[in-house]
Every structure is written in structure tokens, then in C-alpha cells.
């Protein structure tokens with residue numbers, strides 16, 4: 164039987180064994196996981212979403228942020244979500260090196276999610292796990308996702324504060340911003356600001372924010388590998404927390420998570436293989452119509 168109190172006690176003493184068991188139960192959709200999740204009571208512990216293209220320095224940045232927060236006596240949980248890809252194992256190993264100093268620290272819990280829902284995107288498991296972590300005695304939850312296509316939007320629909328990490332020469336990312344990235348970022352982090360074009364790039368983002376009247380979005384320059392600009396970033400995150408704590412923000416975020424859960428749970432009721440077989444049959448008939456076919460499943 165999973166008990167949040169015993170998980171909390173473990174976390175307080177730096178023993179993550181019961182927490183790890185609960186996470187596995189949720190990931191494996193074990194029988195008692197649903198009941199356990201339904202026993203959790205809401206918690207206002209902030210979820211900080213960190214997204215951006217591979218190699219932008221997200222993990223290095225997280226390692227530096229952890230140091231700041233550890234020194235302030237906080238307990239931190241990091242959930243790293245990578246799209247399933249042939250490089251995934253490598254990505255986890257890489258993060259182990261980047262965040263090496265924290266893997267065994269009693270105030271830090273780091274977990275990589277190996278798989279995402281087969282329908283893509285941040286699945287309901289991520290909502291379940293972040294909610295569990297919020298209730299488990301941590302002071303801060305960090306959710307790292309690789310920014311490929313839609314996932315920035317998805318992380319923003321899960322996190323109280325969303326950081327989009329970019330590097331100075333990322334021309335394509337600027338293009339992406341025009342198509343919606345602007346709205347999801349609460350803070351733009353221009354990492355690798357040791358590069359010569361960092362100031363011009365930063366000015367460009369600031370200009371775009373101005374044009375989009377995104378006055379509440381801040382831009383912070385960092386050199387994560389040298390732990391530079393981290394203090395300023397921590398301040399920007401703290402500042403955004405006052406906005407995130409407003410009732411309207413909390414309600415909007417909860418609605419977005421609820422919708423994601425409903426969609427994910429409804430999708431889980433569908434059997435992909437059956438639909439595929441039935442579709443193959445239906446397509447043989449001359450009267451086949453896609454709308455009519457799909458209708459029987461919703």
C-alpha cells in the first residue's frame with residue numbers, strides 16, 4: 164500500500180526508496196496507483212518547466228540552479244522527459260555526467276522518464292508524477308523537456324513557470340518563436356552567453372517581446388557551464404512566482420492539466436490494434452467514409 168506520509172518521511176531523511184517505488188507503480192499503472200493518486204491533496208509547490216533544443220545547456224543550467232537552491236536549504240526534485248529516440252540512452256548518460264554532483268545528494272532527487280505515451284507528447288504520467296513530487300516534501304520541482312516542436316507548449320501547460328533556453332546562434336528558434344514560443348515562455352534564458360553574438364541575440368528577443376506586448380516575460384543571459392548569471396535567473400524565477408501564485412494563473416494551469424488528463428485517459432480506452440483491423444475491413448467497402456468510421460469510437 165502506497166502512503167504519502169512514509170514517502171515524505173523518506174524524502175525528509177534523504178531516502179528516496181519509497182518515493183521510487185511509488186513512481187514505478189504509477190509508471191506501470193499498478194492497481195493501487197489510481198487510488199493512491201486520488202488520495203493526494205493539492206500542494207502549491209512550484210513546478211519549474213525548462214525546455215529548449217537539445218544541447219542548449221538545460222541540464223547544465225539545472226545543475227547550477229540546484230546548487231543555488233541547495234545552499235538555501237531547499238529540497239529539489241528533477242524530472243527529465245526525453246522523447247523516445249535512439250539517442251535517448253545517450254541523453255540519460257549525458258545528464259548523469261552534467262548533474263553528476265547531485266545524483267547522490269540527500270536533498271536532490273533526479274529521475275529520467277524513459278518513455279512517453281505512444282501518442283506522443285507529455286502524457287498523463289508526467290502530470291501524475293509531478294503532482295506526486297509536489298506532495299512528497301520537496302520545495303521545488305524541475306521538469307526538463309527537450310524542445311522539439313510541440314513540447315514547449317506542452318511543458319507550459321504543466322509548469323507554473325516556464326523557462327525557454329536558447330543559444331545565441333539559434334536562428335531557427337527565432338523562427339519558432341514567431342509561431343507561438345513567445346506565449347509559452349515566462350523567462351527566456353540566453354545560455355552560452357560566452358559566445359560573441361549573445362548581446363545581439365538577446366536584444367533581438369527583447370525587441371520581439373516588445374512587439375508582442377509580452378511585458379511580463381523576462382530575458383536572462385547565462386553561462387551555465389561557468390555558473391554565471393544564475394543568481395539573476397533565480398531572482399527572475401522568484402519574481403515570476405508571484406504571478407504564478409495568482410488564483411487566475413493557478414486555475415488556468417489546473418484546467419489545462421485536467422483537459423490533458425481527460426484526453427489521455429480517453430485515448431487509453433482506445434485499442435489501437437483493434438481500430439487498425441476494423442479500419443482495414445471498412446476500407447474494403449465502397450461506402451467507406453472516414454467520419455462515419457471514426458464516429459463509432461467517440
Ligand SMILES: Nc1nc2c(ncn2[C@@H]2O[C@H](COP(=O)(O)OP(=O)(O)O)[C@@H](O)[C@H]2O)c(=O)[nH]1
Pocket residue numbers: 215216217218219220221222223224257258261354355356357385386387388389
Ligand atoms: N560554451 C558554453 N557551453 C555550455 C554552456 N552551458 C552548457 N554548455 C555545454 O553544452 C553542452 C550541452 O549541455 P547540456 O546541459 O547537456 O544541454 P541540454 O541538452 O540542453 O540538457 C555540454 O557540453 C555543456 O557543457 C555555456 O554557457 N557555454
Ligand SMILES: [Mg+2]
Pocket residue numbers: 221222223258307
Ligand atoms: Mg539535458
